[in-house]
Amino acid sequence: MPDYNEYLERIFDVLKPFAKQGILLNEESELVTELGLTSLQVMELIEQLEDHFDMSIPLNILPDVRTVHDLALALEKLNP
Amino acid sequence: MSLFDKFQPIADIQAELQALGVMPFGAVTEKLLSPTEAIVDGHKVILAGTNNYLGLTFDPECLEAAKKAIDELGTGTTGSRMANGTFAGHVALEKELAEFFDRKHSIVFSTGYAATMGMGSTLAGPGDVIVLDADSHASIYDGVRLGGADVIRFRHNDPADLDKRLRRLGDRIDNTLIIVEGIYSMMGDQAPLAEIAAVKRKYGGLLLVDEAHSLGMLGDHGRGVAEAAGVEDDVDFVVGTFSKSLGAIGGYCVSNHDALNAIRFAIRSYIFTASPSPSVIASTRAALRLMQERPYLREQLWDNAQRLYDGLKALGLQVSPEVSPVVAVTIKERNQAIDWWNRLLQLGAYVNLVMPPASPTDNSLLRCSVSAAHSPEQIDRIIEAFATVKNAP
Numbered sequence: 227m228p229d230y231n232e233y234l235e236r237i238f239d240v241l242k243p244f245a246k247q248g249i250l251l252n253e254e255s256e257l258v259t260e261l262g263l264t265s266l267q268v269m270e271l272i273e274q275l276e277d278h279f280d281m282s283i284p285l286n287i288l289p290d291v292r293t294v295h296d297l298a299l300a301l302e303k304l305n306p
Numbered sequence: 307m308s309l310f311d312k313f314q315p316i317a318d319i320q321a322e323l324q325a326l327g328v329m330p331f332g333a334v335t336e337k338l339l340s341p342t343e344a345i346v347d348g349h350k351v352i353l354a355g356t357n358n359y360l361g362l363t364f365d366p367e368c369l370e371a372a373k374k375a376i377d378e379l380g381t382g383t384t385g386s387r388m389a390n391g392t393f394a395g396h397v398a399l400e401k402e403l404a405e406f407f408d409r410k411h412s413i414v415f416s417t418g419y420a421a422t423m424g425m426g427s428t429l430a431g432p433g434d435v436i437v438l439d440a441d442s443h444a445s446i447y448d449g450v451r452l453g454g455a456d457v458i459r460f461r462h463n464d465p466a467d468l469d470k471r472l473r474r475l476g477d478r479i480d481n482t483l484i485i486v487e488g489i490y491s492m493m494g495d496q497a498p499l500a501e502i503a504a505v506k507r508k509y510g511g512l513l514l515v516d517e518a519h520s521l522g523m524l525g526d527h528g529r530g531v532a533e534a535a536g537v538e539d540d541v542d543f544v545v546g547t548f549s550k551s552l553g554a555i556g557g558y559c560v561s562n563h564d565a566l567n568a569i570r571f572a573i574r575s576y577i578f579t580a581s582p583s584p585s586v587i588a589s590t591r592a593a594l595r596l597m598q599e600r601p602y603l604r605e606q607l608w609d610n611a612q613r614l615y616d617g618l619k620a621l622g623l624q625v626s627p628e629v630s631p632v633v634a635v636t637i638k639e640r641n642q643a644i645d646w647w648n649r650l651l652q653l654g655a656y657v658n659l660v661m662p663p664a665s666p667t668d669n670s671l672l673r674c675s676v677s678a679a680h681s682p683e684q685i686d687r688i689i690e691a692f693a694t695v696k697n698a699p
C-alpha cells in the first residue's frame with residue numbers, strides 16, 4: 227500500500243493545475259480557503275486520486291479535510 | 307466571528323440582486339388563472355417552470371375529491387403516521403400505489419423530500435456504503451449524509467464509472483445501496499437505467515431510483531424510467547413525489563422487499579412529522595387514477611416538450627442534451643441569466659432561474675418545464691419570449 231509521502235506527492239501533482247496562479251503548494255496549503263478550489267474541483271481532485279490509487283474515497287472524510295496534509299493522512303487511513 | 311458570518315455570501319448576492327431590481331427567488335404568484343397561467347409580481351405570465359407535468363392541479367375531479375375530504379375529515383391530521391395520523395385515505399393510497407407499481411409494499415410520506423431523504427438516511431448506516439450519481443438531488447445528498455454510510459459518487463449517467471466503483475468495493479458490495487434518479491430534475495436527462503441495472507446485476511447491492519420527475523411520463527403504465535427501460539425487477543426501491551405530475555404534495559416509496567414493513571418504523575422523516583392532510587391524500591388519489599385513465603396526457607406532454615425543445619434549440623440556445631419535459635437553457639454568465647429571467651418574466655414567460663451550486667455545473671440555467679395543459683400556442687409564446695430576449699441583448 228502507498229504511504230503518506232506517496233499520497234502527498236500525488237496530491238501535489240493533481241492539485242497543480244487547479245490551484246490559483248502563483249500560490250506555492252505545501253503540506254499546510256488549505257484546499258478551499260487558500261488554493262481557491264470550488265466544491266466541484268474538490269470532487270474532481272478526489273476522483274483523480276481514486277483512479278490513480280484504484281481506491282474508494284467516501285465523501286464523509288471531507289468535513290475533516292482542510293489541508294493537503296489532512297487529505298494525505300485521510301487517504302493513508304482509508305488504505306492502511 | 308459570529309454564527310451569521312457564513313451567510314454573508316448569500317446576503318451579498320441578495321444585495322446585488324436588489325441593486326439590479328430583480329428578486330428571482332422571491333417572486334410571488336399573486337393569482338392563478340389556470341394550471342398554466344398566473345399573475346406573478348404583477349405580470350400576467352405563462353407558467354413555464356412548474357413541474358405540473360400533467361396539468362392536474364385544477365382538474366375538477368381532483369378539486370372535488372379534495373373539497374369532500376376537507377368537509378368530512380377536516381383540514382389536517384394533526385399527527386404522525388405512527389401516532390394518530392394514519393387515516394383510511396393514507397392506507398388506501400398506499401394500496402393504490404402498490405397496485406399501480408405492481409409492487410408488494412408502499413409507504414406514503416408527507417413530502418417527496420421526506421421520502422427520498424428518509425430512505426437514503428435509513429437504508430444505509432455507519433459501516434454501509436452508498437454509491438450515488440454525482441448529480442443527485444439535494445434530498446438524496448442530505449439523506450445519505452444523515453445516515454452516516456460511506457458515500458461514494460460516480461460520474462453522472464456513466465455506468466462504466468459505476469462499474470469501476472462497485473468493483474473497488476469488494477466484499478462491501480453486500481452492504482451497498484446504489485442511488486440514481488429517473489429523469490434528472492435540472493437538465494431533464496434520463497438515467498441509462500438498463501446499463502445501470504446490468505452493472506448492479508454483475509456486482510450486487512440494492513438499487514433505489516428516485517422517479518420524482520418521471521412518474522406518469524415514461525413506460526407503458528407511466529411508472530417511469532425503470533418501466534421504460536424494462537428493468538423494474540432490478541430496482542429494489544422506487545421513490546417519488548406527489549408534488550409534480552400528481553399536482554399535490556407528499557411522497558412515496560414502493561418495493562417488493564418485505565423488509566419495508568420494518569423499515570417504515572425506522573424512518574425518522576416518516577415518524578417525526580405530521581402525515582399529509584386528508585385533502586392532499588384525496589386529490590392525489592384522484593390524480594393517480596386520472597393519470598392511468600388518461601394516457602393521452604402523456605402524449606400531450608411529450609408533444610409540448612418536443613415543441614419547446616425544438617423551438618429553443620432553433621434559436622441557437624444551449625439546451626439540455628435530450629428532449630424531455632424539463633428543458634434547461636444553459637447561460638454561462640450568472641448576471642446574464644438573471645437579466646434574461648427578469649425580461650422573460652416581463653414578457654410573460656415565468657421560468658426557473660437556477661444558479662450554482664443548485665445547478666449541476668458552474669453555469670446558470672433557465673429551467674423550463676412543460677405541462678400537458680400547455681397549448682401549442684403557449685409553447686410558441688414561451689419560445690418567442692426567449693427569441694426577443696436573445697435578439698435584444
Ligand SMILES: Cc1ncc(COP(=O)(O)O)c(C=O)c1O
Pocket residue numbers: 417418419420422443445487491516518519547548549550555556557
Ligand atoms: C429528484 C427529486 N427528488 C425529490 C424531490 C423532492 O420532492 P418534493 O419537492 O415533492 O418534496 C425533488 C423535487 O424537489 C426532486 O427533484
